[in-house]
Amino acid sequence: MREYLSLEPLTTRIQTHRRYSEFPDDVEGAVLRALPRSVETDLLDVGCGTGAFLRTLTRRGHRGRLAGLDTSPAAAHALREVAGVTAVLGSVMGAPFGSASFDVVTARHMLYHVPDVRMGLAECRRILRPRGTFAAVVNHPDVTPRVSELVAGVVSAAGVAVPVVPNARVHSGNLPEMIASVFGAVDVHRYDNALVFDRPGPVVAFAVAQLSFYGVEPESGLRPELTRAIEKRVHAWFASTDGPWRDPKGYVVCGSTVI
Template sequence: MIGMQSAVEREYRTLSPLNVRIQTHRLYSEFAHDVEADVIAAAAVSPADALLDVGPGTGSFLGRLAGRDAPLTALDHSAEAASACAAVPGVRAVRGDAQRLPFADGSFDVVTARHMLYHLDDPGSAVAEARRVLRPGGRFAAAVNRESPYPAMTALLREVLVRNGVAPAPSPGDRVHGGNLPSMVALSFDSDSIRILRRDNTLVFPSPEPVSAYLASTLTLQGVPDDGALRAAIVADLEASARAAFRTLPGGVWREPKGYVIVTASL
């Protein structure tokens, strides 16, 4: 087994698990919500804004903003993510720590942090760092999951882990979520400037395969090594358990509540 911080580092050595989750949301969401577009709108990003995206993942968000005169900067601890972002035209990719940003005070007009604060040991310090590097009038936007998403999938994953002798790790989303993010942001920004956008949705699965694939993509975050017999046994158990669960579902459809919350604040 590996520790949580180490698990996050190992999780993002490759972007393949992240891409599985992205594709799952694209293919099986009941409503066509677009978190990237929502963040751009909520932060009122203009072509003239110097923007820093913290934890940029695949770089698709920055790709939507490419081709502008204002600089775009990506910061990620993952070499794989930094490399993916460096391939986006006009993006400067930097490896670094969101809790200790390697930028001078007042460097950016906009700082975004999308679905990454819950991976940090001290997410509040990352919000404070985002404020530090903003210019007067600058905007901060963070996106996180709603409270307690995917309850049935989470329960199935935990049952399988326990059955295979693995103690389930606390969900990062239990630490930072749509319910407590506004108060966290208010520690660094004027509460009167804070705005909240909530999008509730549902994953609708017509077959068990995408359920087990999604859960398998989270195993490194659970501290399960990404190779070896234990991993193979857990993946096989997830597949069998998902198939068994489908046999009990009315109409053979698995519905899983989810959603995201975007919190913005300005100087």
């Protein structure tokens, strides 16, 4: 999708979660807890994005094969700079790997974008070895509802039809059942938190970094106008209240083993 032609909006969203979470938000740690402890495993990170997770694994002294798969050339390029990690440009729909190629497959915050999620999950299972581990992360369906309402409101006021946002398709409410139907069983760990902002700037940046999901392509000429509208609403809200902008959020880590 065009959203990931540049990794800048993704990086803004990641940094927002890192800096403005009410409690420390350690998604990587949550995923690692669902994986085998061994550093000898061959691991594929599907939808690897910035490559930060694979960098973490190399820093931790991972000795098995590490690979990242992503449809975004920018993501594959980011990974080429990480020594010892193979970057593969491609989709999990028809993953370009032989059957039983990996001990671990991770799909962190990416299944929202996969056109046929069950087929994507079946591919993850196919490329896993017997007793291999699969771990996926997805948000709650109602994640950061206030920012969602803000962006949807501004976009629809500009006459843009708001599509089904990625998070409404695949979320903590429906993914566990989908994984269970493909892998046979699933372990689910839930993490709840909130974003808390004490000033307008980071809210605006986070909202603008989501415009693509609301039907506004990265190169749309509407972006400057929509950004101004977001700024106006957020500044007006902070001017009218003392309280911080608090937006609940959270996700599940779903783990499965190939039996």
